[in-house]
Amino acid sequence: MELLKEIQSVFAKAEVARIYFGNQNILLEQQYGFTPGNTRFAEGGCCDEINELEYRLMENYWGERFKFGGLAGYCHGGKTGLMAVAHHIPEADGQKNLLLLAGPHIGFHRGQWGKVPRKGQTGITASCGSLATVLQTGYAAICEKSDDRLDRQQQSVEQLLLPYLEK
Ligand SMILES: [Zn+2]
Structure with missing residues (x-):
């Protein structure tokens, strides 16, 4: 936790990933009706294997991920990737949702x-x-x-x- 405090001295809202994603997953279901049955998870993060633990954590919750990203956490899948994943979204309870997780990562x-x-x-x-x-x-x-x-x-x-x- 010392490490987290050190990071929070610069990024005050930083959290441990499993806690952050766990809370977001619950929020998405309770407030917006996202469930693993009506949501396609797409990941546009950097391809660095160091991020894999968080991607798998999300994948275990939401189901297989559509790989949308690449170097630097940019969504290199672009419009064609977005069109493709749009055709992979499951429907349940009258809802179809796309959850796209993307962004850069910085080591410390x-x-x-x-x-x-x-x-x-x-x-x-x-x-x-x-x-x-x-x-x-x-x-x-x-x-x-x-x-x-x-x-x-x-x-x-x-x-x-x-x-x-x-x-
Ligand atoms: Zn990277």
């Missing part, structure tokens, strides 16, 4: 933001590595990059963040 380790230790590794790694790479690359170098068909997700993230890097 011993006072350092954007860092995490990983199983079987002695060093500390970036988290989110995609976002850290954008920051390291910088505005000028991203502007000079040419199209790379083998790195489309990262290029999308770079283009999305470019106006913020310029500032």
Whole structure:
């Protein structure tokens, strides 16, 4: 809990994920009628395996997830992915719901933001590595990059963040 308090000193509303998601799941059912029977869960988070525990927690509650995301927690599935998942929504009690969970993730380790230790590794790694790479690359170098068909997700993230890097 010391770790949580340290994080809350910067993000006052931060919670342990299983408590946050558990509360949100109950709220969604009690206030809006979302149930596993009438809801398709879609996840648009970063593909970093460090997030898998939370995705599985949600998947265990809501059922199999539609994978909508990719690097940096951006919904790379786009309009085509949204159209596809819209056709996968179950109906019960006159309701059809789509629950899309998405967003970036930032590691925190011993006072350092954007860092995490990983199983079987002695060093500390970036988290989110995609976002850290954008920051390291910088505005000028991203502007000079040419199209790379083998790195489309990262290029999308770079283009999305470019106006913020310029500032
Ligand atoms: Zn990431």
